[in-house]
Every structure is written in structure tokens, then in C-alpha cells.
Amino acid sequence: MALITEGSIKNFTIEANTESHLKNDASRKLRSFFELEELSADNKNLNYELSVSEEKRGLALKSFKLNKSFEDFISTIFNPSNEIYFIAWSYDLSGQPVHYYPGEGINPQDVVINVKKGKLTEFIGDGINLFPKRQVKGGIAVRLFIWESDxxxxxxxxxxxxxxxxxxxxxxxxxxxxxxxATGVTGVTINLIEKAALELTKVIGTILKMDKNDYVDLFEGYYAADTEWKKGLDSYTRESSEITLNKY
Structure with a gap:
């Protein structure tokens, strides 16, 4: 279960498909996956188009801090720094395959970073790319696993x-x-996406646990395509860590 969350896939946005809604004025007003799922049984098969963002959008991890409360005082004495790595995957509904960090053919030594508890680690440029900048369809979904390497x-x-x-x-x-x-999305489509996304999270979590490393945190974020994209930094703090995302 995610410890750090932003939004929900239910917030992904849709637009009425004119051909499907000529005789159903009420259905034209629906704007989100949540509202689409709430349709009556008679309207479950109505198709909607996915909203598309006006501008290109990207998302990156700009900084990270491992809080001093992550481990007890004794372990801090013997291990003043921690080896941290990130696993992230993201997608929108444009048909592009899931984007994965760190990607293929990466030297593992380039993935692990030494982090001192309580000290901010910043990444150059826009930051670690979590979602490549492009026009977004429906919305952006991103999951970021934070683990300590053993x-x-x-x-x-x-x-x-x-x-x-x-x-x-x-x-x-x-x-x-x-x-x-597909020519549009329905409530059935939403269920398929949610189920497949949850299953992938479980599979990746299982692979990471087999490596016997220590779990730190999980960030799960959703950003609807038709909402204002306020460029800049957003920070999220929990007991174990603090992350800052860059919306660019």
C-alpha cells in the first residue's frame, strides 16, 4: 500500500463522444473516471473520449531525503550512510508502453546512491525522469518505489x-x-486498467522483496490531463523519507 499518495486514477478525465451522447444530455457533463463508474446500468456501455492536455507535461524526481527516523540511533552510529535506489514506472492512456526507471542496460552501480540521513540529495537538471515530457491523454500515473540496498x-x-x-x-x-x-472508454475499460496496474505493482514488489533489501517508501501519484499543470516543485514528507517532484 502506498505511503505517499497524490490523487487517484478515478480523477483521470474524459469528454463526451458526440455520437454516443446525442440523446443523453446528462451524460455529456461527466468529466472523470469516477463519474463514469457511477453511471446507471443502462448507460454503462456509453463511450467517452479521453481528455488530452493542452501542453506537453513531464515529471521528475528532483530531490530525496532519508529522514533520521528511518533507523534507530545505534544503527546510525555503525552505518552513517545508506545505499538507496529507486524503481519507478509511469504511463498515460495514449498507447505508449509503460515508462520504466532506471530502464534497460543500466549499470547497477549507477543506480545506487549513498545517502546520509537527514541530508538532502538533489539531482541535476530537471531531476530523475519519471515521466517523459509529452502531451498527456487521460492523465499521468506514476509509482515510485524507494529501497535501501543490502x-x-x-x-x-x-x-x-x-x-x-x-x-x-x-x-x-x-x-x-x-x-x-478503442473508439472510446467505458466503465469496463477503467476496471481493466486498475486491475492490470495493481497486478504489476504486486509483481514488482515481489521481485524486490526477493532481493532481501529494505523497503523505505512508495509514492503513488495521478495527475488528470485536463487540470492545470502548475510547473514547479511539490514535496511530500513521511516518517521515513521526503521526496520532491518536479512538474515541468
Whole structure:
């Protein structure tokens, strides 16, 4: 379960498909997945178009801080710094495959960063790219896993390969492709997306747990396509960590 959350996939936005709604004025006013799911049984099969953002949007991890409360005082004495790595995946409903950080063919040594508790770690430029800048359809969904690396664990490189394979072969990728080919979205479509996204999260979580590393936090965020994209930094703080995202 995510400890840090922003929005919900229910907030992804839709627009009335003129051909489907000529005789149903009330249905024209629906704007979100949540409202679409609340339709009466008689209207469940009405199709809607996905909203598209006016501008191109990107999302990045700009900074990270491991709070001093992450481990007790004794462990801090013997281990003043921690090796942290991030696993992230994101998507919209344009039909593009799931975007994955750190991606394929990455040297595991380039993924792990040494972090001192209580000290802010900032990333150059826009930050670590979580969602590549482009016009967004429906909305942006992103999940960011934060883990502490154990030097005694099995090869992190193998873990990264397994995660990459899990994403590329996931049902979520199949569903996203199907949505892009469909003439519109319905309540059934939403359920398929949610189910596939949850299953992928479970699969990736299982792979990471097998590596016997320590879980730190999970961020889960959703940004609807038709809402204002306020460029800049957003920070989220929990007991174990603090992250700052850059909306650019």
C-alpha cells in the first residue's frame, strides 16, 4: 500500500463522444473516471473520449531525503550512510508502453546512491525522469518505489532485468495498447486498467522483496490531463523519507 499518495486514477478525465451522447444530455457533463463508474446500468456501455492536455507535461524526481527516523540511533552510529535506489514506472492512456526507471542496460552501480540521513540529495537538471515530457491523454500515473540496498543481497542487476521484463510483458502494457485502439472508454475499460496496474505493482514488489533489501517508501501519484499543470516543485514528507517532484 502506498505511503505517499497524490490523487487517484478515478480523477483521470474524459469528454463526451458526440455520437454516443446525442440523446443523453446528462451524460455529456461527466468529466472523470469516477463519474463514469457511477453511471446507471443502462448507460454503462456509453463511450467517452479521453481528455488530452493542452501542453506537453513531464515529471521528475528532483530531490530525496532519508529522514533520521528511518533507523534507530545505534544503527546510525555503525552505518552513517545508506545505499538507496529507486524503481519507478509511469504511463498515460495514449498507447505508449509503460515508462520504466532506471530502464534497460543500466549499470547497477549507477543506480545506487549513498545517502546520509537527514541530508538532502538533489539531482541535476530537471531531476530523475519519471515521466517523459509529452502531451498527456487521460492523465499521468506514476509509482515510485524507494529501497535501501543490502550489499549482501543477490545481484541488483538481475533484479533490474527481472523488473524490466515484468513491465514489458505485463498485462498493463497490453491494456494500454487496447485502450489506444478503442473508439472510446467505458466503465469496463477503467476496471481493466486498475486491475492490470495493481497486478504489476504486486509483481514488482515481489521481485524486490526477493532481493532481501529494505523497503523505505512508495509514492503513488495521478495527475488528470485536463487540470492545470502548475510547473514547479511539490514535496511530500513521511516518517521515513521526503521526496520532491518536479512538474515541468
Amino acid at each position: 550489499q549482501k543481497s543477490r545481484d541488483l542487476g538481475e533484479t533490474l532485468v527481472n523488473i524490466s521484463n515484468a513491465i514489458s510483458e505485463s498485462e498493463l502494457n497490453n491494456v494500454l495498447s487496447l485502450v489506444s485502439l
